[in-house]
Amino acid sequence: FSFDPKELEALITPKTKMIIINTPQNPTGGVLPSSDLDLIAELAVKHDLWVMADEIYCAIIFDAVFDSILSRPGMKERTILVDGFSKTYAMTGWRLGYAVVREDLVAHFSKLLTNSVSCTATFTQWAGIAALEGPQDCVEEMVASYKRRRDMLVDGLNEIPGFKCLKPQGAFYAFANVTGACRNLGLKGAEELQDYLLNEAGVAVLARTCFGNRVPGETEEYVRFCFATSESAIKEGLSRIKKAVS
Template sequence: MKFADRMSLLGTENAFEVLAQVKKLEAEGRQIVSFAIGEPDFDTPENIKVKGQSAIDQNYTHYAPSAGIMELREAVANHVSKMNGITVGPENVVITPGAKPIIFHTILSLVNPGDEVIYPNPGFPIYESVVRFVGGKAVPVALREQRGFSLDPEELESKITEKTKLLIINSPQNPTGGIIAEQDLQKIAELAVKHDLWVLSDEIYSELIYEGEFKSISSFPGMKERTIILNGFSKTYAMTGWRIGYGVMCQPLAELMARLVTNSDSCVATFTQMAAVEALTGPQTAVQEMVQELKQRRDVIVNRINQIPGFSCLTPKGAFYVYANVTKACQMLGLPSSRELQQKLLLEGNVAVLPHTSFGSRNEGDSEEYVRFSFATSLENIHEGLDRIGRVMETVKSS
């Protein structure tokens, strides 16, 4: 059987491969503590579930406009206008089945074969995957621990060429939990205007911030027209299975994206969209409580990780990830990379984490090893999982 050549260019999200391995081990009777999947362990708030159920009862079960129902597009526009400090309307909004399609549709709409796209590394692996899939050149820009994993504008500028078409940023960031400092965002915005770049701003974790306030690059002068804002409901409202997200962009691009939705998905489930309206316009108490709980977990996991021999980490300012430096742990165990450490922790310690290779190749000149912990799990699991990792590291002393 022959497949299209382009399929060899399409990557994957390695977290799901680790999840499959975890499920296999659990089926064999092992109890795995997983820090691998970036999914809130909270339930969707009750008012949102009730709205979704009532929407089905009211027969919101038919086709909707490809760009989304007007009620939701208006709610998104109002929310983004308030949160980002810009003025947008429903004509700027496209609703998609999850936020990930906005990555795909943005790159399909803007990137020709040979165009260059700069993306954060380490970062969400789908950025690089889709750029390569459409024939673009994926150009990584490093996020370094010594800068708090904030993108360096000077390094970014060194990556820009006459072929650069699009810049992707993610703040708060997966996998590091880092936030791009406001002064860095301003410089990045100035570079985008100077070099006439589109910017895809992945803001999916924008409401999961533990210190300071969220700042969107779309709010800087000249940026609203050239920024595609990506956001959704999966993380903030624990709605991963509802599959609903959105993009906010200039109207001409929104019309093109809606056409892509027509050609791919037709539309998002209408009752899911009604539930999303309730998410944005209803009580936000559940979100506030979730953020407070995640902050408590963050403080615990950071403290515990930094007590494990060979492990160290910064305190993430947003999202629900800790990106731990395990260079010394690998050396202590005689392992060549974090990939082997990840396997050792899983197979010998019954703990699942993700190696830095799940988030891109090593940046040029870097030699550090990292693993990502998701703390979207209970405090009980955090303590148990880190106890198990501690016992794996204790074998170094006893050997």
């Protein structure tokens, strides 16, 4: 779940201003390898482009090693790094995040924030400081737990007829190929499977098209699972899916 380097460069036109990357990625759980980041950096410098790097899942890595495009030569001047506390410190809903940008952009970011969210609550700012300066053992324990849940979910999905799933390298999502399941059930695509699993199995998933329109030539069907839940819930969900599609 990465990209075709030749296709990326071919898509750049004189109108292109920015490349946006998200690694580790939602919905696939894919992690861009260093070689891909090298290429993006080269293209950004060559074509004088900005890069916005969404690294909100950077601490949730399993079998890969996280690498930031910000570390490449010449990228500090043209990168907008976006991160936050929601994923690493389980502070979703506290709406606390940050960006790393050139100093001359700070005033523009301040105007944007002032007119969109007004200000960040004081207690969440203190919580953010405590999260950054405090022990990180809890993060390591959480990631280890996510890895166990990932393995349970992916192994279980691959035992269900019509489901094929790669093990994500980061974040807490699994992006399963359900082309076979759709055909077996006589469904048109992942959107109908999404409804089917909700109504027949009581399991909530998101179809591929929830994350953007199909691209030309795309024929496979996918749904996204989230394993940021208990192992017992994952086990129960797998059992329900298997019963509903068998």
